[in-house]
Amino acid sequence: MELFRVENVCMAFGKKDVLKNINLGIRRGEIFAIIGPSGAGKTTLLRILNLFEKPLCGNLIFNGLDAGKTGGLRRRMSMLFQTPVVFNASVFDNVAYGLKVRGFDKRAIEKKVSEALNTVGLPGMGKEKARMLSGGETQRMAFARAIVYDPEILLLDEPTSNLDPANVAKIEEIIKRIRDERGTTILIATHNIPQVRRIADRVGVLLNGELIEVNSIEGIFTEPEDERSAAFIRGEMIY
Amino acid sequence: MSGADFLFQGIIRAFELIFSLNPYIISITGVSIKVSGTATLLATLTAIPLAYALAFLHFRGRQALIALVNTGMGLPPVFVGLFIFIMLVPAGPFGFANKIFTPQAMILAQYILVTPIITGISLAAIKAVPKPIIETVYTLGGSWKEAIIMTFCEARFGIITAILAGLGRALAEVGAILIVGGNIAYTGSVGGIGEGESYTRTLTTAITSETSKGDISTSIALGIILISLNLSINLLANFFQRRS
Numbered sequence: 001m002e003l004f005r006v007e008n009v010c011m012a013f014g015k016k017d018v019l020k021n022i023n024l025g026i027r028r029g030e031i032f033a034i035i036g037p038s039g040a041g042k043t044t045l046l047r048i049l050n051l052f053e054k055p056l057c058g059n060l061i062f063n064g065l066d067a068g069k070t071g072g073l074r075r076r077m078s079m080l081f082q083t084p085v086v087f088n089a090s091v092f093d094n095v096a097y098g099l100k101v102r103g104f105d106k107r108a109i110e111k112k113v114s115e116a117l118n119t120v121g122l123p124g125m126g127k128e129k130a131r132m133l134s135g136g137e138t139q140r141m142a143f144a145r146a147i148v149y150d151p152e153i154l155l156l157d158e159p160t161s162n163l164d165p166a167n168v169a170k171i172e173e174i175i176k177r178i179r180d181e182r183g184t185t186i187l188i189a190t191h192n193i194p195q196v197r198r199i200a201d202r203v204g205v206l207l208n209g210e211l212i213e214v215n216s217i218e219g220i221f222t223e224p225e226d227e228r229s230a231a232f233i234r235g236e237m238i239y
Numbered sequence: 240m241s242g243a244d245f246l247f248q249g250i251i252r253a254f255e256l257i258f259s260l261n262p263y264i265i266s267i268t269g270v271s272i273k274v275s276g277t278a279t280l281l282a283t284l285t286a287i288p289l290a291y292a293l294a295f296l297h298f299r300g301r302q303a304l305i306a307l308v309n310t311g312m313g314l315p316p317v318f319v320g321l322f323i324f325i326m327l328v329p330a331g332p333f334g335f336a337n338k339i340f341t342p343q344a345m346i347l348a349q350y351i352l353v354t355p356i357i358t359g360i361s362l363a364a365i366k367a368v369p370k371p372i373i374e375t376v377y378t379l380g381g382s383w384k385e386a387i388i389m390t391f392c393e394a395r396f397g398i399i400t401a402i403l404a405g406l407g408r409a410l411a412e413v414g415a416i417l418i419v420g421g422n423i424a425y426t427g428s429v430g431g432i433g434e435g436e437s438y439t440r441t442l443t444t445a446i447t448s449e450t451s452k453g454d455i456s457t458s459i460a461l462g463i464i465l466i467s468l469n470l471s472i473n474l475l476a477n478f479f480q481r482r483s
């Protein structure tokens with residue numbers, strides 16, 4: 001039931017405490033939103049989950065396996081960074097990357113890439129140069145590249161913050177489709193409150209490195225447990 | 240003969256020498272390409288791994304090595320020539336090798352001149368690859384080997400530019416190879432214009448000696464070849480620079 005368990009995780013950069021005693025269980029197949037103002041520690045938490053940073057304390061349990069002691073777990077996840085990253089190659093080669101490093105054969109690669117491009121609404125775009133795509137298309141390609149090898153969890157760091165409203169709607173559509181069609185568990189960091197309401201099942205509120213509330217979508221918008229998260233939801237928090 | 244006529248005659252004769260594939264000129268061009276090409280190839284084989292090590296590894300002496308590379312990029316060729324000369328002359332520490340005034344000595348000199356240039360420019364190109372690109376390789380399941388391959392792909396035009404810059408510098412260089420190569424050519428029994436075969440004589444060193452000998456048309460012919468080679472290399476480098 002629980003895919004990723006975060007136990008007593010803390011993190012600091014220099015003297016600055018960035019995450020304080022985080023406890024969180026991400027359930028298989030859910031869309032979980034981490035919300036909080038800029039500087040709250042969302043990116044740091046995602047980078048720890050993707051095993052880029054080692055937390056100063058606490059444990060990460062992925063599928064019952066201790067990430068501190070088990071190798072190769074990153075290969076079962078995928079992360080989209082806040083700034084879109086494009087390899088200087090064709091769309092096909094970008095999307096195929098995760099399959100190539102896993103040693104898939106050519107036919108499987110072609111099939112999976114074309115499926116992933118369909119999922120993100122870029123069918124037949126494989127031959128295009130990736131650097132020629134528009135901002136919205138680039139982000140969709142990044143989604144295709146991230147899901148093509150069927151990761152168990154997709155970590156999204158503010159995936160719509162650089163996009164216009166029309167593209168935001170498309171990306172939200174794609175996020176839901178990925179979960180519905182592939183069953184991928186999705187963790188999304190965002191400070192876009194309406195977006196959380198549109199796509200997430202559950203939400204955690206991160207404030208100054210503290211996870212002050214974890215609640216269902218209905219719960220957080222009707223009866224938030226913490227006064228500070230209520231203020232953040234109402235848009236009264238300056239960030 | 241007026242000055243203009245003199246120049247005009249010289250240019251006409253120079254083109255005759257080039258288009259008749261004059262053996263002397265061909266052999267000089269051949270030595271230039273062989274020496275500078277080999278030096279650049281060896282320098283590339285050293286410089287690219289070195290640039291990678293400087294970009295990604297944190298070892299002791301890394302900062303000192305970077306400083307050395309930066310200094311080496313502007314090293315005066317005559318200084319390098321003098322240094323190798325002292326090493327290789329019969330009385331020098333490596334005199335036993337008997338390599339002074341050989342193409343190998345010239346290759347060594349140009350290797351020392353060109354390696355820092357290729358290293359420095361490649362290092363800048365590798366460092367210009369954004370960190371998120373490398374992290375994306377990792378998040379998609381790549382290993383450090385794949386990260387290295389990816390930086391190479393992303394920096395490829397910069398690295399090619401670096402190699403071409405090294406080759407251009409080597410071909411145009413005269414001070415070092417004149418000292419350690421000796422500008423040697425075997426002249427025929429006649430010893431006339433357009434005769435002989437180069438041993439360590441290159442386009443640049445030949446221009447200095449032919450000019451002082453007064454053989455202007457041969458000098459001009461050599462100059463035209465040298466400029467054409469360098470121009471082609473620069474055009475190629477520009478092409479790759481625009482693509483990166």
Ligand SMILES: Nc1ncnc2c1ncn2[C@@H]1O[C@H](COP(=O)(O)OP(=O)(O)O)[C@@H](O)[C@H]1O
Nearest residue numbers: 013014018036037038039040041042043044045
């Ligand atoms: N590599 C780092 N070195 C030092 N400080 C960092 C580093 N990464 C993040 N921080 C600091 O940690 C805090 C949380 O940052 P971040 O996780 O990026 O927040 P968010 O994504 O919620 O905006 C910020 O104060 C930021 O300045």
Ligand SMILES: [Mg+2]
Nearest residue numbers: 042043082157
């Ligand atoms: Mg962030």
